[in-house]
Amino acid sequence: xxxxxxxxxxxxxxxxxxxxxxxxxxxxxxxxxxxxxxxxxxxxxxxxxxxxxxxxxxxxxxxxxxxxxxxxxxxxxxxxxxxxxxxxxxxxxxxxxxxxxxxxxxxxxxxxxxxxxxxxxxxxxxxxxxxxxxxxxxxxxxxxxxxxxxxxxxxxxxxxxxxxxxxxxxxxxxxxxxxxxxxxxxxxxxxxxxxxxxxxxxxxxxxxxxxxxxxxxxxxxxxxxxxxxxxxxxxxxxxxxxxxxxxxxxxxxxxxxxxxxxxxxxxxxxxxxxxxxxxxx
Ligand code: PXL
Numbered sequence: 001x002x003x004x005x006x007x008x009x010x011x012x013x014x015x016x017x018x019x020x021x022x023x024x025x026x027x028x029x030x031x032x033x034x035x036x037x038x039x040x041x042x043x044x045x046x047x048x049x050x051x052x053x054x055x056x057x058x059x060x061x062x063x064x065x066x067x068x069x070x071x072x073x074x075x076x077x078x079x080x081x082x083x084x085x086x087x088x089x090x091x092x093x094x095x096x097x098x099x100x101x102x103x104x105x106x107x108x109x110x111x112x113x114x115x116x117x118x119x120x121x122x123x124x125x126x127x128x129x130x131x132x133x134x135x136x137x138x139x140x141x142x143x144x145x146x147x148x149x150x151x152x153x154x155x156x157x158x159x160x161x162x163x164x165x166x167x168x169x170x171x172x173x174x175x176x177x178x179x180x181x182x183x184x185x186x187x188x189x190x191x192x193x194x195x196x197x198x199x200x201x202x203x204x205x206x207x208x209x210x211x212x213x214x215x216x217x218x219x220x221x222x223x224x225x226x227x228x229x230x231x232x233x234x235x236x237x238x239x240x241x242x243x244x245x246x247x248x249x250x251x252x253x254x255x256x257x258x259x260x261x262x263x264x265x266x267x268x269x270x271x272x273x274x275x276x277x278x279x280x281x
Contacts, residue, residue, distance in 0.1 A: 002228055003071070005096070007035040007089055008078035008217075014043035015261025016214035017079050017108075021221040027268050028225035028275065033072065035061060035092070037085050044118060045213050045260065053081065055088055062092050072101055076224050078217060079108040081118065083126045090130055102228070105134040105173075106220040110142045111180075113152045121146065132172030136227065138190075138220045140180040144168055158183065158191075162200070165193040177237070179219055182207065188245075190223070190237040203237035208248040214261045219244045222271065235278050243271045 004025055008017040018034055025032040035058060041050040075093055080086050093103055107127040109119045124146035131137045131147060141164065145152035148167035153160055161181055168176035177192035182204075189204040219240050226236035251262040 001029065001031050002073040003031040003033060004074045004076055004224075004228070005033045005035060005072040006076045006078065007037060007080075007092065009038040009040055009081060010036045011040045011043040011049075013041065013260075014046070014214065015258075015264065016043050016217045020214055020217050020264060021076070021078065023268070024218065024221040024264070024271070025225050027271065028222070030225060030228070033070075037089075038081050043213060043260070044116065051081070053085075055085060058088055058092065062095065066095065070096075071098060072096055074102045074104060074224070074228055076104045076106070076220075077130065078106045078220065080127075080130075083123055086123075086126045086130050090133065093133060102136070103134045104136050104138070104220075104224045104227075105131050106138045106216070107131055107143050107147065108216060108220075110146060111140060111216070113142055113145075113154065115142075115146060128171055131168065131176075134173050136175040136177065136224075137168065137173045138177050138179055138223060139168070140216065141178060144176075144178055147171070161191050162193075165191070165200075169193055169195055175233075177223070177233075179216065189241045190219075192233060192237070194233060201233040201237065203234055203241050205238075205241050205245050208245050208252065210248055210252045212248060212251060212262045215244055215248060218247065218262065218264055226275070229275075229279065231278065239271075239274050239278055242274055243267065246270055 006021045010018045022032050038054055039052045077089055110116055128147040144164045165176050174195040177190055179190050181191040182188045186207050187204040188207040192201045222243050223240035226239040247262050247264050247267045
């Protein structure tokens with residue numbers, strides 16, 4: 001069984017970061033080791049959330065793992081609260097990385113042309129330093145624009161997407177994957193570049209007209225889990241995009257749900273079916 005280390009915050013209530021990565025990767029059949037960077041009462045879309053930074057603890061936890069000679073097949077980082085946290089995570093990756101470890105970075109920091117309120121341009125540039133050392137990154141267009149300094153565009157064509165991918169590749173990562181890419185009206189999906197083969201890969205499905213918090217984390221967790229099955233990259237994108245879209249659709253139609261996240265718990269059965277049918281093909 002592959003062992004994945006995921007480094008993100010715990011938003012105790014909120015269905016994002018570790019509270020989605022852990023159940024989804026476990027359901028996908030991975031031993032999932034967590035390194036919580038901070039504990040928040042809720043995610044930051046709530047007012048008056050509490051936050052306890054765990055930076056000081058990270059060194060102690062990872063020093064213990066080193067003594068136990070623990071190794072990881074993959075390291076997956078998500079939302080990181082500060083520039084210092086990013087620096088700590090860069091050094092943890094360099095300590096635990098072997099030539100077999102695949103490093104995935106989701107530089108979760110913004111959407112729709114804006115950074116989340118807690119972040120600024122200096123933070124985005126720091127995230128670009130983390131992305132530079134990753135084997136594969138999964139930013140959305142907003143995050144890619146802030147990290148590369150290219151303009152953010154609401155309306156775009158494939159040339160713009162390839163420019164962003166080229167800039168991210170030049171920054172250092174062999175496999176940048178842009179999420180939330182819409183190549184035609186009513187569609188959305190992922191568009192990636194595999195620097196090792198020199199090929200682009202694309203998956204588009206129908207856009208579900210609803211926005212919920214945490215769906216980026218759900219897409220990334222499933223995409224990373226699927227990539228670690230060593231499926232073709234298009235297939236991994238299909239599994240992640242179809243699962244995320246279906247989960248948003250189910251959530252949209254519910255009567256008694258919460259506003260702050262999607263009902264991913266009720267669609268885990270669908271995820272496993274999707275994986276089984278795509279592994280066969
Ligand atoms: O879904 C990304 C995320 C993760 N963790 C926290 C957040 C957010 C997005 O706002 O606030 C604490």
